[in-house]
Each structure stands twice: as structure tokens, then as C-alpha cells.
Amino acid sequence: MEPTFDKFQIKVFFMKRKGLFIAFDNLTYNPNIINDTKPSEVNGLEKKIFYQINTFKKYGFEMFFYNPYLNRNSLIEKITRRLPFHFLEKWDFDFSAINSFSFIYIRKPWFMDGDLIFTLKKIRKIAPSIKIFLEIPTYPYDHEGKDFKMLPLKIKDKLWRKYLFKYVDRIITYSDDDYIFDIKTIKVSNAIDYELVKRKKILNSIDNSFNMIAVSSLYYWHGYDRAIEGLKNYYEGTHSKEVNLYIVGTGPEFVKYEKLIKEYDLENHVFLTGYKSGSALDDLYDKCIIGLDSMGRHRSGVSFNSSLKGKEYCAKGLIIVSGVKTELDLDGEFNYYIRVPADETPVDFVSVVEKVDNYLSSENIFDIQTKIMEYSKNKFDYEVALEPVKKYIDNI
Structure with a gap:
């Protein structure tokens, strides 16, 4: 017998075909980046975000983009973020909408901090069944920043990443690791628009x-x-x-x-x-x-x-x-x-x-x-x- 779905089940299915893409630092999502931007002005990371979001759209998901830092990127905040226990006071995001998403795809910030961890904790409390992915483009990454000024950020990252396993379902990795930070991985290859x-x-x-x-x-x-x-x-x-x-x-x-x-x-x-x-x-x-x-x-x-x-x-x-x-x-x-x-x-x-x-x-x-x-x-x-x-x- 063919499975049947009532109107409520169908409505819930389509409501849940939504994804939230989160990035940090100065990164944005420009839906016209390929057509409207001169090649010399294209940010390689933003181009990658564009293709990832568009690929999820091709898969049939309605996608939304959010960056909590875009409205909080003053010089003072950039400096204070390096302090071990400094967090943003609040993400300007409507958390009551979290239940409408089936998944959240997060591109790793420059460094992990309490701001991210406590936000993930809040999301988990509101929407226990939502799937949370964290993409780590390079792993391991501890040796990438050699400057002394990076030391506070490395310490902060090592302190807070220990809590990721409580909230993240899968790490998206380009490495061949089965687990990262005690979280099971999904191994993918870097990609291109052929x-x-x-x-x-x-x-x-x-x-x-x-x-x-x-x-x-x-x-x-x-x-x-x-x-x-x-x-x-x-x-x-x-x-x-x-x-x-x-x-x-x-x-x-x-x-x-x-x-x-x-x-x-x-x-x-x-x-x-x-x-x-x-x-x-x-x-x-x-x-x-x-x-x-x-x-x-x-x-x-x-x-x-x-x-x-x-x-x-x-x-x-x-x-x-x-x-x-x-x-x-x-x-x-x-x-x-x-x-x-x-x-x-x-x-x-x-x-x-x-x-x-x-x-x-x-x-x-x-x-x-x-x-x-x-x-x-x-x-x-x-x-x-x-x-x-x-x-x-x-x-x-």
C-alpha cells in the first residue's frame, strides 16, 4: 500500500525544507556576486558561500543567511573579542523562528568562543531536533596563525571548542578524519562551479x-x-x-x-x-x-x-x-x-x-x-x- 500523508503532514514537510546558513567575520551572502561583481573584487570565501547556498537551493531547500557580526564590527568590539570571556551581548536574530528550519549550516568562525557555544545551547533548547552542521575548512588548524597576536585567539578557541560536541550533530570536513572534537564527521571534497x-x-x-x-x-x-x-x-x-x-x-x-x-x-x-x-x-x-x-x-x-x-x-x-x-x-x-x-x-x-x-x-x-x-x-x-x-x- 502506498504511504499517505494528510494535509498537516504535507504542510509540516514543506515548512521544514528550510536551511539557515551562518557565517562570521565580514562575510556576507551576495546572490548576484558572480554576475554583478568584477573578478578582481570577488571575495573567494563569499563566492564559496554563494555556491553552497545555491546548491542547497537546487536541492529544494529555502535558504536564509545570517552573520551576527555584521552590525557589531567596530574596532573596539574586534579588540574585546580577543578577551577570553567576552561575548557579544546578543545576536540580533529571531530565535522564535528556529523551529521552522530543518538544519543550520555554520561556517567555522575565525576562532571558537563562548558567544557561539551559548547560542548553540539556546538553539538546542528551543529546537532539540534541529540538525546543526559545523564546517571546518582546514583541520587541524592550530598551526596556521604564527603571529604572537594570534595567541589569545588560539587559547580562546581551545577553551570553547571542547563544548561543541554537546550541540553539533556533524562536522563537515575536507580532511580524512572520522571524528573532530569528538563529533562524527561528514567528509566532503572542496567543490567548484565547473x-x-x-x-x-x-x-x-x-x-x-x-x-x-x-x-x-x-x-x-x-x-x-x-x-x-x-x-x-x-x-x-x-x-x-x-x-x-x-x-x-x-x-x-x-x-x-x-x-x-x-x-x-x-x-x-x-x-x-x-x-x-x-x-x-x-x-x-x-x-x-x-x-x-x-x-x-x-x-x-x-x-x-x-x-x-x-x-x-x-x-x-x-x-x-x-x-x-x-x-x-x-x-x-x-x-x-x-x-x-x-x-x-x-x-x-x-x-x-x-x-x-x-x-x-x-x-x-x-x-x-x-x-x-x-x-x-x-x-x-x-x-x-x-x-x-x-x-x-x-x-x-
Whole structure:
């Protein structure tokens, strides 16, 4: 017999197909960010929030966005938030509406504090059955902030995160951890809008040079000094191919890289381009066949990383070289992936070139890039990546 639902049950079902997305700091949700914002003005985190919320909408949820800090972001409050027992006095949110939501999806704040914990406690009291997710983009993260001024925030985070297990149902993680802070995880991959970032021009052939690209904000954990050191060794020895590296972005390591390039006389092979976007970035991608993912994640204590940049490299049809374990290590179907050791040794580009040559000996570059792009579309598009979260919600 087919199951039947009375009008009240149907009304409750549709009422509960609502989700609340919470973010912190200065982050907002702009529903027109892709169409109305110049590429140079797009905040990468806000773009990710846009795609996550829109994906939940595609799944059939009515989504709402809230940031408790947007109206409380004065300089004084930014300073006092660092104090161990300082909380916001009140979130300007109508908590009587909490029962209308089936789930809350929270993007981890810069640091955990009592403000978040006591709010979650209040939500649990009002709506015991609501499902609460906390996304932690990088784990572990304790080694990411090296400045002394970060110490009060780290202490505050360690103090308050111990209480998360009382209120959070699942941690959304890009790591391979089964539990974080004694909370069961849902493992997902970082995701992309494939149609937006896919390669514009697929190569038909390549000459005797291999062009590589590394796009990042140039923090110490990106580790591209290992690549520069590796190219120094490569050109000092016998080499079969010309290998060039385009490092795209700005950040704390820029000056360090600049000095190394000059010291090793690599100005004709390593190019610091600064920030690029739009067609200028596409032009660089179009000449490259290799993408360098993070080379120094071990420096921040991370042993597994699902980087957003790695997904973009896939969408661009690039052979990926990574210095940290990723989901590509676990997938026997993906053949165009090279892992180098997660340590301080220079990248062995003799070995990298040899492996790329092996790929090209059996397939042409056009077929390789096409296969990588199709793989990306099937594995890392947002609707695919967030499916485990949707399944969990649907089974509530």
C-alpha cells in the first residue's frame, strides 16, 4: 500500500525544507556576486558561500543567511573579542523562528568562543531536533596563525571548542578524519562551479617545454620555495625538457620567492606574476599542462588536504603535482596525479618530467586534458560534493 500523508503532514514537510546558513567575520551572502561583481573584487570565501547556498537551493531547500557580526564590527568590539570571556551581548536574530528550519549550516568562525557555544545551547533548547552542521575548512588548524597576536585567539578557541560536541550533530570536513572534537564527521571534497572555471582552450600539442602554474595567496604552507629549490637542482643537472613555473598571486612569501629566484638565476624559468584574474589568468592556464598544489601543508600540521585550487586545476585539465595527500590518492580511477614527499626536500623535477613524459608517450595532450576535465565535472561540481550532507538531511 502506498504511504499517505494528510494535509498537516504535507504542510509540516514543506515548512521544514528550510536551511539557515551562518557565517562570521565580514562575510556576507551576495546572490548576484558572480554576475554583478568584477573578478578582481570577488571575495573567494563569499563566492564559496554563494555556491553552497545555491546548491542547497537546487536541492529544494529555502535558504536564509545570517552573520551576527555584521552590525557589531567596530574596532573596539574586534579588540574585546580577543578577551577570553567576552561575548557579544546578543545576536540580533529571531530565535522564535528556529523551529521552522530543518538544519543550520555554520561556517567555522575565525576562532571558537563562548558567544557561539551559548547560542548553540539556546538553539538546542528551543529546537532539540534541529540538525546543526559545523564546517571546518582546514583541520587541524592550530598551526596556521604564527603571529604572537594570534595567541589569545588560539587559547580562546581551545577553551570553547571542547563544548561543541554537546550541540553539533556533524562536522563537515575536507580532511580524512572520522571524528573532530569528538563529533562524527561528514567528509566532503572542496567543490567548484565547473562551467565557470573550466579551461577555455585545450592544447592540441606541446613543444619541448613543460609549463606549470601555482595559484595561491602565498602563505608558508603553500611551500613553493620547495619548487623553486627543485628547479635550481633540475637546471644544475642533466635535463631533457625546459620546465617553467608561473606563480600567480601575492602574499607573505612573495619577497622570499623573489629573492630565491634571483639567487638561483631562475628569472627565465620562474615567473612571479602577482595577482591575475579573468582573461589574464585564463591565458596563463592555457599555456600550462601541470598545476602545483600545496607543497608545504606539513608545515601547518595538515596531512590530508582537499584544496579548492586542486579542484580548479582539474577543471582546467592540468596534471596535478601535490605535496600532501588528497582525495586523488584514494581514487584509482585518476591517473594524472603525481605525489611528492610531504617534507622539506626540494621537488624532484627529473622524476616529475619523467612521469609526464610517460603520460604523453601513450596519449596526446588533448585527450589527457579532456579526460581530466570530465573527471572534474563528475567528481567536484558543487551538487556532487555536497551530496553527503543532503543525504544526511533527507534522512532526518
